[in-house]
Amino acid sequence: DAKTTxxxxxxxxxGRAANLPCNHSTISGNEYVYWYRQIHSQGPQYIIHGLxxxxxxxxxxxxxxxxxxxxxxxxxxxxxxxxAVYYCIVxxxxxxxxxxxxxxxxxxxxxxx
Amino acid sequence: GAVVSQHPSxxxxxxxxxxxxxxxxxxxxATTMFWYRQFPKKSxxxxxxxxxxxxxTYEQGVEKDKFLINHASLTLSTLTVTSAHPEDSSFYICSAxxxxxxxxxxxxxxxxxVL
Numbered sequence: 001d002a003k004t005t006x007x008x009x010x011x012x013x014x015g016r017a018a019n020l021p022c023n024h025s026t027i028s029g030n031e032y033v034y035w036y037r038q039i040h041s042q043g044p045q046y047i048i049h050g051l052x053x054x055x056x057x058x059x060x061x062x063x064x065x066x067x068x069x070x071x072x073x074x075x076x077x078x079x080x081x082x083x084a085v086y087y088c089i090v091x092x093x094x095x096x097x098x099x100x101x102x103x104x105x106x107x108x109x110x111x112x113x
Numbered sequence: 114g115a116v117v118s119q120h121p122s123x124x125x126x127x128x129x130x131x132x133x134x135x136x137x138x139x140x141x142x143a144t145t146m147f148w149y150r151q152f153p154k155k156s157x158x159x160x161x162x163x164x165x166x167x168x169x170t171y172e173q174g175v176e177k178d179k180f181l182i183n184h185a186s187l188t189l190s191t192l193t194v195t196s197a198h199p200e201d202s203s204f205y206i207c208s209a210x211x212x213x214x215x216x217x218x219x220x221x222x223x224x225x226x227v228l
Contacts, residue, residue, distance in 0.1 A: 036219075043119075043206050043219035044157070087156070091217075100147060101208070101217060103157040 022088030119220035136207030143209035
């Protein structure tokens with residue numbers, strides 16, 4: 001079973017920040033939080049991942065709470081092309097972890113003009 | 114970044130035939146690859162874990178004789194849907210783990226339609 005829960009859908013205005021929450025209350029100490037997104041009929045695209053510190057890259061920022069039981073993916077300036085299903089996943093990774101990845105239902109983000 | 118390529122991206126076949134889908138890691142060696150299946154408007158469902166040089170590990174409810182997985186090299190895993198039927202029509206996605214840093218990359222997916 002998936003170890004994360006996300007809202008099924010969210011809307012965001014173009015140009016505004018999109019904040020996508022994820023709950024992972026049973027996360028283990030060695031599990032990372034990964035975010036992927038899937039645009040219709042394509043394979044999932046990696047966005048960002050983190051262990052306990054906040055992370056930022058050219059696509060997004062990841063804010064992880066101090067107790068690591070939840071996190072938020074932030075798309076700072078959403079565009080229409082960011083409309084996709086966003087998946088939050090926990091897994092042992094970063095150092096050669098090879099366990100399977102189980103997807104939850106994700107959040108369908110719709111960016112409106 | 115690392116690239117995982119699937120082929121074919123789309124395939125249409127007649128009921129009763131077998132279809133092979135390839136998953137290649139283009140610029141890294143992947144000791145572990147995963148195969149997923151996705152129905153319309155649903156999430157990805159893990160079918161099996163493929164390890165190079167050994168038998169695949171199938172998830173509960175997935176027929177190993179129906180979905181044959183071969184991982185003969187560090188850059189190639191194949192999924193063969195045997196004696197395909199219309200209910201096997203789906204979007205099949207593979208992913209591969211890049212050794213060293215454990216990052217996971219996904220293929221573009223293969224859409225199978227069985228008539």
